[in-house]
Amino acid sequence: MTATTLTPSVAPARRSTGWRGFGVLLATEARLWLRDPGTVFFALVFPTVLLVGVGFAIPGMRTPIEDAPPPWLGLTAVSLYVPVVLAAAIATPALTTMPVYFATFREKGLLRRLSTTPMRPQGIVVAHLVINLVAVVVSSAVALVVGELVFGLPAPRNAGTVALAFVLGVASMYALGTLVAARAPKASTASAIGTLIYFPLLFLSGLWTPGPIMPEAVAQIGRLTPLGAASQAMTAGWFEPGFPTVQVVVMAVWTAVLLPLGVRLFRWS
Amino acid sequence: MTTAPPPTGGATATSATRSPGTTAAPEPVVEVRNLRKTYPGPKGSDARKVAVEDVSFTVAAGEIFGILGPNGAGKTTTVECLAGLREADGGTVRVLGVDPQADPAAVRDAVGVQLQEVALNERITVEEAMRLFASFYATPGDVEELLDLLDLAEHRRVAFAKLSGGQKQRLSIALALVGNPRVAILDELTTGLDPAARRATWELVERVRDRGVTILLVTHFMDEAERLCDRLVIIDRGRVVAQGTPAELVDSVDTSRTVRLRVPPADHDLALHTIAGLADVEHVEAPPTPGREIEVTGSRRVLPAVVLALAEHEVVPDDVRTVSRTLEDVFVAVTGRTYDPDATDARPTRGESR
Missing domain, CATH: 3.40.50.300 (P-loop containing nucleotide triphosphate hydrolases)
Known part of the structure; x- marks a missing residue:
């Protein structure tokens, strides 16, 4: 073994793009993500378990509602839960999985380590955004398919509105998750802050009081939060006539404010 | 050096590298x-x-x-x-x-x-x-x-x-x-x-x-x-x-060398007397009791000088060790402090209170 690594020129002639190897990085991180049973359960399976659990555990969830005005009359109570479950499918990876991963990278020095390679530390953050976005889509799809098979869910009145609300919900909640992850020096800090936001937001999205059951005061507050707005907008698109303008604007504003803030404040070491 | x-x-021309x-x-x-x-x-x-x-x-x-x-x-x-x-x-x-x-x-x-x-x-x-x-x-x-x-x-x-x-x-x-x-x-x-x-x-x-x-x-x-x-x-x-x-x-620290030796207890006094008279010896640290190590500091030639002189008096040391200088001694010599690898800001030793 002689000095085969030596090249004649002193200055390195080749320049790296900073994204070489991103495919391998994404594939590796996805594999590692899938190796973590806790992550897989909460990010992929939890929404389905929640929907099926609520449908079977609470009495009367599967019988049609008889004492409510239209558009609720005749719907099963469990179907009112579908937008809430989708909101939970968005919030869980955005606030519990992703920020903890990012803070772990920072805590363990991985972001700094990547800074010494041609790969930018941004690469691993983007890889996890991609992984978690795919996770949200997959877990939502699984919940919808299983819910349809088990309970026979009604089709949305306006699928476009539901889709728009879902996309904006994802954008605003991931922006919030990025902000949580931006400064947290340790995984435990990110986990604590994420959880502290996660449960109130689930409450405001209607996990305990879905759809029309939510008290008006709670609904008023929830409307101003990203997850509450997402849940209400999806409920509106699914069951109600009209367009949830306020909720859509609320989510867009949250995204426009939180995302640049999270990116700007993100500590890379 | x-x-x-x-x-x-930029040039440190003194390097005698193996490579x-x-x-x-x-x-x-x-x-x-x-x-x-x-x-x-x-x-x-x-x-x-x-x-x-x-x-x-x-x-x-x-x-x-x-x-x-x-x-x-x-x-x-x-x-x-x-x-x-x-x-x-x-x-x-x-x-x-x-x-x-x-x-x-x-x-x-x-x-x-x-x-x-x-x-x-x-x-x-x-x-x-x-x-x-x-x-x-x-x-x-x-x-x-x-x-x-x-x-x-x-x-x-x-x-x-x-x-x-x-x-x-x-x-x-x-x-x-x-x-x-x-x-x-x-x-x-x-x-x-x-x-x-x-x-x-x-x-x-x-x-x-x-x-x-x-x-x-x-x-x-x-x-x-x-x-x-x-x-x-x-x-x-x-x-x-x-x-x-x-x-x-x-x-670079200094040119002195230190040798530690142990002689049979019966030869202790004779050994000390012999070593103390040698030209290459600068300092002898004698133990309080016979049979323990004697530390001798002197010129580069202190080791052969001591061993030869003792042999002439029929004193055979049980054990002879040379005390080598290490980088730790270099650190002490250039900073005036003992080397404490964990001290983020070690103070001079003389300033320390006991």
């Missing part, structure tokens, strides 16, 4: 001149904490070059500036002729870095980590060959969390080398390893150098620097206080 202050010129090529390629691989780096002080005060005051050195191709000093001396900050992780406040840094501050991307492909206390995802396997890091580089090294070189081939499917400390450290070195770098920066390589793992790691570092990689070794272990480095600088409180080859540094 110089003890403080370091030469301002070929230093004469053929005069262009230094790494050149640091008057590096200075401060950090913001406590909130509300304008005073900045000085991490590196004034550090200069050059590293030639194929060397194992040591940066030695107690924790907090500024070693890691220095190499972080080299790796383009931090921006210096003053001075110039060149790595392979490139300024890593101005063009960090240019050095990342050619410099492999092993940082202190970096942990990978605990579920990633050795081979996955190697293939992942290899994918970042334009012309990566051969993963299989590196796994063999660092004795990791049989652990390739082991998850990071299940590796021993030595195995993690070897993986860390392997990852620093996987981009086929021309320069490898190894920071506190053997901290936390048991003695056997440390010796094994030292051998690996030499194997890596034999492949033509120039190595910058950051360490607070005197014995490690003495064992591995062709040349080194000793940094203390952000300044270079000594530099040269380990042998030059040790010789």
Whole structure:
């Protein structure tokens, strides 16, 4: 073994793009993500378990509602839960999985380590955004398919509105998750802050009081939060006539404010 | 050979390195001149904490070059500036002729870095980590060959969390080398390893150098620097206080030699009397009771002089040891303090209260 690594020129002639190897990085991180049973359960399976659990555990969830005005009359109570479950499918990876991963990278020095390679530390953050976005889509799809098979869910009145609300919900909640992850020096800090936001937001999205059951005061507050707005907008698109303008604007504003803030404040070491 | 202050010129012509090529390629691989780096002080005060005051050195191709000093001396900050992780406040840094501050991307492909206390995802396997890091580089090294070189081939499917400390450290070195770098920066390589793992790691570092990689070794272990480095600088409180080859540094302290010997208790007084009269002996430290070690300090010739004189009087020592100078003695000589590797800001020994 002689000095085969030596090249004649002193200055390195080749320049790296900073994204070489991103495919391998994404594939590796996805594999590692899938190796973590806790992550897989909460990010992929939890929404389905929640929907099926609520449908079977609470009495009367599967019988049609008889004492409510239209558009609720005749719907099963469990179907009112579908937008809430989708909101939970968005919030869980955005606030519990992703920020903890990012803070772990920072805590363990991985972001700094990547800074010494041609790969930018941004690469691993983007890889996890991609992984978690795919996770949200997959877990939502699984919940919808299983819910349809088990309970026979009604089709949305306006699928476009539901889709728009879902996309904006994802954008605003991931922006919030990025902000949580931006400064947290340790995984435990990110986990604590994420959880502290996660449960109130689930409450405001209607996990305990879905759809029309939510008290008006709670609904008023929830409307101003990203997850509450997402849940209400999806409920509106699914069951109600009209367009949830306020909720859509609320989510867009949250995204426009939180995302640049999270990116700007993100500590890379 | 110089003890403080370091030469301002880049050339340290005294190097007697074992490696070929230093004469053929005069262009230094790494050149640091008057590096200075401060950090913001406590909130509300304008005073900045000085991490590196004034550090200069050059590293030639194929060397194992040591940066030695107690924790907090500024070693890691220095190499972080080299790796383009931090921006210096003053001075110039060149790595392979490139300024890593101005063009960090240019050095990342050619410099492999092993940082202190970096942990990978605990579920990633050795081979996955190697293939992942290899994918970042334009012309990566051969993963299989590196796994063999660092004795990791049989652990390739082991998850990071299940590796021993030595195995993690070897993986860390392997990852620093996987981009086929021309320069490898190894920071506190053997901290936390048991003695056997440390010796094994030292051998690996030499194997890596034999492949033509120039190595910058950051360490607070005197014995490690003495064992591995062709040349080194000793940094203390952000300044270079000594530099040269380990042998030059040790010789620079003073020319005296110390011998310890134990003679049979019956010959104790005769031995002391004989030794005290010798011309090459400057100082004798006699034990209070016969049968214990006598410490004799004198000229370079003190060992043969003492042994010959005793033999003439038919005194045969049970045991003779020479006390070698170490880099630790060099540190004491140039700083006036005992070497405490963990003291971030050791005060002069005379100022200490007991």
